[in-house]
Amino acid sequence: MPSTAKASSTAPDAIFFDGVIYTGAGFAEDKPQIVEAIAIRGAKVIAIGKSAEITRLAGPKTALHDLNSVTTSTFIFPGFNDAHTHLGGxxxxxxxxxxxxxxxxxxxxxxxxxxxxxxxxxxxxxxxxxxxxxxxxxxxxxxxxxxxxxxxxxxxxxxxxxxxxxxxxxxxxxxxxxxxxxxxxxxxxxxxxxxxxxxxxxxxxxxxxxRVIPPPTAEERRKGDELAIEDALTHGVTSVQDFSDWEDFLVFEKLEKEGKLHLRISEWLPFKDSLDELKAHRAHHDVNDPLLHTGMLKGFMDGSLGSRTAAMKAPFADDPGNTGLPQYNQDELNKMAVDRAAAGFQLGFHAIGDKATSMALDAFSQSGVSTSARNRIEHAQVVDPADIPRFKKLGVIASMQPNHLLTDMNWAVDRLGPQRAAYSYAWKAFLDAGVPLAFGTDYPVEPITPFRGLYAAITRMNEAGTKTYYPENKLTRGQALYAYTQGSAYAEFAEKHKGKLLPGYDADFILVDRDLYKIGAPAILQTHVVQTFVAGQPRLP
Structure with a gap:
């Protein structure tokens, strides 16, 4: 019998059958569940199973999609949830x-x-x-x-x-x-x-x-936001956790009211803003809206490796005397973190350098909240090995962007020296320590396509396949897919309804032209998204 959310005589709106459908179950264990058919009603998955069983659920108005009849083979995967974007920028x-x-x-x-x-x-x-x-x-x-x-x-x-x-x-x-x-x-x-x-x-x-640059007009801002949303959907991204201006959030809100917002957006608020302003913005829109809501507070501990502004415990190997630019002193940071955590906000800190990460962890340890707060460190590119167990102890999520390695490996060892580089972009070290991973792209710092990130996570090689970067931190195919779907859903408290294609979950999925689980790693980079579905509806432009 097919698996169903609950017994119902209501027929599905759509059924996809005779295909290779990855539900997302089993990704973490590298034992992926594959089914032949999936039934959708409204915005949710209502049944999965064998084609013969699921197609019997069809009613006179059910749209039937034979995945075996299309010219090019297509495969269904859960939609990607990008855990770190900047749509407005x-x-x-x-x-x-x-x-x-x-x-x-x-x-x-x-x-x-x-x-x-x-x-x-x-x-x-x-x-x-x-x-x-x-x-x-x-x-x-x-x-x-x-x-x-x-x-x-x-x-x-x-x-x-x-x-x-x-x-x-x-x-x-x-x-x-x-x-x-x-x-x-x-x-x-x-x-x-x-x-x-x-x-x-x-x-x-x-x-x-x-502060002296004239702001974009309302028309310019909306056009830009629409282009960024289109870019995400085109590349198989169905949800983003985003840090843009408040004015961009108001654009997203208007698009939603017009029925034109087709990407799920959890919008972060600036950690540095006053508590009164943060509370007002949180109250402005229903935080339980499944399509658009405010979420985490985003703070900046430091800069970047590429610009040598990341906050480091020791100087850059290629710039003696420079330890970067911390954005806070510890006492100030701790007080702000305590106040905002007490007000019920999830906290997330941009931290690239090992000193920045330690500062963030120190602030979390002072905030007085349980590990259920799911506080996050964004990037966590260079981490003192002694700090990795602190992530686990404090319940901190490592929200990382594996595609950064494709750019940074050309100079990262020069910046860091070999000893520190061995603990940079350390995805597997985090997993081995029991630290949850959430993957994203940092779009537009990197292209929003998740396939570059998948390739980087499982190979730790450049796109030409000619250079390797500390391969001991490679992930399996399932671990990488999990971090890009269920791991990122967990990071926004959405793992009970997002990231899998199981009964009761959001019908957010993609049709791609190759089996991401079985093809050779280089072929992942050429993946074409045939169609993106959000809430059961096709959403590619």
């Missing part, structure tokens, strides 16, 4: 100067000049996503480089990690930044040999320019 990058993947400073300047020539007089040029570690000469750009191509346009372009940005002279002038400007706590203004700004602003110093 991604959308605005798409609408402005998108420098993702540029291979040299010359290419970067060519693209900026094209945008400047096409922009109205005096229009700010924003966006970015440049990455100087991809260039043969891995030297940061300067304001003088930009001045030569930007004309009268103030220009401010962030690095791909968002932790440093480059401003031209017009942007610096608009922000009143000179060689004598004191950076805010946790920030830095790079100066040249004559004591003048180079244009590079690090961490909180970026805010000096952000």
């Amino acid at each position: 991604a959308g605005r990058t798409k609408l402005n100067v998108d420098l993702t993947g540029v291979k040299s400073l010359a290419d970067m300047l060519t693209q900026i000049k094209t945008a400047a020539d096409a922009a109205p007089a005096g229009h700010w040029l924003t966006g970015g996503n440049w990455d100087h570690t991809l260039w043969e000469q891995k030297v940061l750009p300067t304001r003088k480089d930009l001045d030569g191509v930007t004309g009268n346009h103030p220009t401010f372009l962030d690095r791909i990690d968002g932790h440093i940005s480059i401003a031209n002279s017009a942007a610096l002038a608009a922000a009143g930044i000179t060689g004598k400007t004191q950076p805010p706590q946790g920030g830095a203004i790079d100066l040249d040999g004559s004591g003048q700004p180079t244009g590079i602003l690090r961490e909180s110093a970026q805010g000096l320019v952000y």
Whole structure:
């Protein structure tokens, strides 16, 4: 007999049959459950089993989908739940100067000049996503480089990690930044040999320019958000845990009211905001809304490895004397964590460096809440081995992005030295210690496709397959899929209804053109999503 949520005479809205359907059960044990058919009613899965059994449930209006009759073989998997995105930032990058993947400073300047020539007089040029570690000469750009191509346009372009940005002279002038400007706590203004700004602003110093940039219009913001949502759905992502501006949340809310929001979004709030503001924003929208709600508080402990602003216990191996830029002192952090935990908020801290991770764990230990709070450390890229058991003891989730390794392995050992590098991106070490993993992409720092992350998690090799990074921390196929579906659902308290295709669970699933569990690892990178379903409805544009 088929497995059903409960006995009912109501026929399914849709049945998919004669296929290879991974329910998600058994992923953690690497013993995946596969069924032939699945029945959907409303937004939920109501039955799974053999084709002959499930198709007997069909009524006159049930849509029958024969997975064996399509030209290209398709396989069904639970939809991916990206545990760390920035939809608003991604959308605005798409609408402005998108420098993702540029291979040299010359290419970067060519693209900026094209945008400047096409922009109205005096229009700010924003966006970015440049990455100087991809260039043969891995030297940061300067304001003088930009001045030569930007004309009268103030220009401010962030690095791909968002932790440093480059401003031209017009942007610096608009922000009143000179060689004598004191950076805010946790920030830095790079100066040249004559004591003048180079244009590079690090961490909180970026805010000096952000505050004078005209905000996007309502139409621009919505268009960008819609493009980012479309990108997620196209790549098989059915849920995201997102950190965007409050104005973006209001766009998502409007889309939902119009029946046009087709991606599940749990929106994080800024840890640094006042408690009164946080409580007001939490109360603004039903926290039990299955499509859109507010969730965790996101705080920043430090910066990034790529920009050498991660907070480290010892200096960077390739930058002696530099231990990064912590964003809090411990006492201040502890007090804020205690107050926010007492108000019932889940806490999540961006921590890249080992010192940042230790600071976050110290704050969690002071917050006075049980392990059921499911507090999180986002990234956890470089961790002191002595701190890994503390994750388990405190019930802290390691929310990580395996696709970062594909970019970072080109220079991570140089930054960290071999001893620290051995404990970086340590997915298996966390699992072995009993620490829950939740996977995401950090979109748009990396593309939102989850297939790069799956490949990285199970191979720890570059995309060309020519370089390996400490392979002892590889995961199995099932462990990686679990972290990208059920692990990320657990991280947002949704594991009882999201991440599996079992009766009573959300009907969020994808049809892909290959068996992700059985194909060779390199083939995962070429996966094509045929269709994405959210709440039982096809949602690809």
